[in-house]
Amino acid sequence: MSEHLFHIPVMGTGHSIDSPIRVGPYGIDSVISIVDDLLVEKIRKYYCDKFDYDYTNISRNAEDGRARRITAYLDTVQEIVQEKFSDIRNQPFFEKNDKSKYFEMLPDSSTLKEKYNKLTNTEKGSLRDRLAVELSRLMKPGSIDVNIMAKVDKLNYTKDDIPMSDEFSDASAALRGYARSKVSSSLILSAGFNPRLYNYITEFKDFYRDKAGAIKKRIILKVSDFRSALIQGKYLAKKGLEVFEYRIESGLNCGGHAFPSDGHLLPSLLREFREKKDQLVKAVQPLVEDYYEKHAGGFSEDWEITEPRLTVQGGIGVSGEAERLLKDFGMDATGWGSPFLLVPEATTVDKPTRRLLKNAGEKQLYLSGVSPLGVPFNNVRNTGSEQWHQERIEKGKPGSPCPKGFLKSNTEFTEQPICTASTQYQLLKLDQIARSEMAEEEKEQKREKVLNKACLCDHLGNGALINLGILAEHRAPQSICPGPNLAYYDGEYTLRQMVDHIYGCIDSIATEGRPHMFAKEITLYVDYVEELAEQPDDPVNIKKLKKIQTNLEEGMEYCLEIAQDTPYQDENLASIPETVSRQRERLTTILDRLEGRVAVEA
Incomplete structure (x- = not known):
């Protein structure tokens, strides 16, 4: 051990x-x-x-x-x-x-x-x-x-x-x-x-x-x-x-x-x-x-x-x-x-992507819908992968040739599974949407979701190939999946620096004003609730949101108890009460608005 x-x-x-x-x-x-x-x-x-x-x-x-x-x-x-x-x-x-x-x-x-x-x-x-x-x-x-x-x-x-x-x-x-x-x-x-x-x-x-x-x-x-x-x-x-x-x-x-x-x-x-x-x-x-x-x-x-x-x-x-x-x-x-990801001694990240990460703030790091698995995926804006996919869309060839196929799971149009990030799937799906009788606004929303899928199983490995000099950057679109926490780091660090930071042996290298990890998680969950609340109304979704609200309220109460403790080194406990107050109000507003919309539609 x-x-x-x-x-x-x-x-x-x-x-x-x-x-x-x-x-x-x-x-x-x-x-x-x-x-x-x-x-x-x-x-x-x-x-x-x-x-x-x-x-x-x-x-x-x-x-x-x-x-x-x-x-x-x-x-x-x-x-x-x-x-x-x-x-x-x-x-x-x-x-x-x-x-x-x-x-x-x-x-x-x-x-x-x-x-x-x-x-x-x-x-x-x-x-x-x-x-x-x-x-x-x-x-x-x-x-x-x-x-x-x-x-x-x-x-x-x-x-x-x-x-x-x-x-x-x-x-x-x-x-x-x-x-x-x-x-x-x-x-x-x-x-x-x-x-x-x-x-x-x-x-x-x-x-x-x-x-x-x-x-x-x-x-x-x-x-x-x-x-x-x-x-x-x-x-x-x-x-x-x-x-x-x-x-x-x-x-x-x-x-x-x-x-x-x-x-x-x-x-x-x-x-x-x-x-x-x-x-x-x-x-x-x-x-x-x-x-x-x-x-x-x-x-x-x-x-x-x-x-x-x-x-x-x-x-x-x-x-x-x-x-x-x-x-x-x-x-x-x-x-x-x-x-x-900002420690070259520890990870294989190509220089352009590492530079992108160093400069990424809260707005650049986001929970995306790019994964073909249909699971939310942490992402950063303006990666090589994002640019590559956009260029293909503009040329009328959306999606990826699917060179590896690890994420094949969809059988909507084929007997054997294909990937929702593949050109094959996206052209078939876009054609289906175009021939449907739904309103144009709804068509555009569905097209956007289709075109949003990215070739993760290939692009997530390209940064390593570029970093090691195996492939040239222009031949290898790069994707990366940092967590929201990366917004509070803005440098490139040695292994010794990062380890000393973890053990509190040096002044914190995280940026000043970084919210406590518990406070950040509260905000992320209210963001998630807001996204769910924007989906089409149905009893199952509303019931789920109510359950999430109850659990969040209980969790926030416990976070407030923790905030009364004496902070450990560099621990921003003061950010927790501020976050709870702000996000509680926001959560109530989101769900009140949803209930009002449902009542009107009923």
Whole structure:
């Protein structure tokens, strides 16, 4: 387990694609997306060339190619991380080098940091030599974790259009690729519950305890509420699979795809996890032990049983907010994503896009409808992808040729699924709209929604290819998915600067006046309510809005209680009461207006 109190979450398909290579040698955990196996193969070739490793291409049409490409890449990453880490570990102490950087970036609470400080204060001699040997031995690289969006699980076909078996679906093949790799790390399952995929995990022994009770590949569930965590944890436990960590994420104050709840604010969710944490062991552990008794020769009394870790991510921006999450809510660690998009040492972002992010304010960062999945997607205005799509619209060729097809899911016009961001779909849909009898204003609204879809599965990886010099900028439209929190960072930072900022070792690098993460989330949810309220009136939508309002009101009350506490370092608790007052009034106005409109129409 890492000595650090934070991890770097997955960011798009490409922006954290090689983050373990960049930060893993310093003991920092980070997460790779393995959605795009074609991107993974290009990055593997780049690094094999760079480190003079043997490379044999795994072609697009190779048998079980998706799984094999993922395995090959992860094994390459493992080899590189270990090589770079060994180089650091073998460096001498008492010099300004990467070894001193490794230890100095650790949090003060780390036992390793304490030993390092003791070493630096010890005079030359046999004791110092023994301390140095011990410290070097205790060093560990960061974990090479991977992310699979569980429900992005397209079924595939042979060249002859014959459906392939379930094990060749996108998510199952990605899982197999990870399971067969050499890495010992964590699999993060996100974006919903997929029983077919969860059942497939049982095929791989690395997810189970060995004779010594160790698990080589751990399971982390990204969850949005306690009920979901418990249901999924029990489902896996019945199969003998243990959840190492529940990773709680804000529904809206995050990067990438957003999964808004029914108005349940993050503080309320965290309070429930804190109060019911013991259930995640009491309700789950007996199921695990029962499985081992029936299927694996018993659960040894010598095996260590640990509570699952609880971590949180989404909009954390200053050290004081992280400290509150760790101390007041009992979280074991925090996830810091979007700020690392401005750290070239940690992420692969092309220079034009990084410049765009540095200059982006609140109005440039927005929740968009560009995702073909039909899920809200955090975006920034004026990306290369946006410009590319607009140019195609103006030429009468909207949409994308769909070079990868990972997000194919629509069967409105075709027997086999196609992507709503594809040229094929958009031309068919635009023609349908044109021939319909709806009013011109309504037609225009529907056309806008169709043309808004973007080719994410290709464009989200292009920034990495440009950054590494694999593709030229003009040949690779770039998309990126920062969270709203990025509006409060306006520079480019070193890894050391960002880590010191996270631990409060330097003056905050977030811009002055940044609202508290809890205050920002309240505003984002009222924005979401306003958007829902503008949709066509129907009883289901109105009922949902009332439910969201109730939950938001309860959450805001709890935020006001938190605001009365003594703030931690750089924590802007004063922004919470101001935000609650303003957003309560706004929420009431939105719903009163909606009810008035419904009454008139009735």
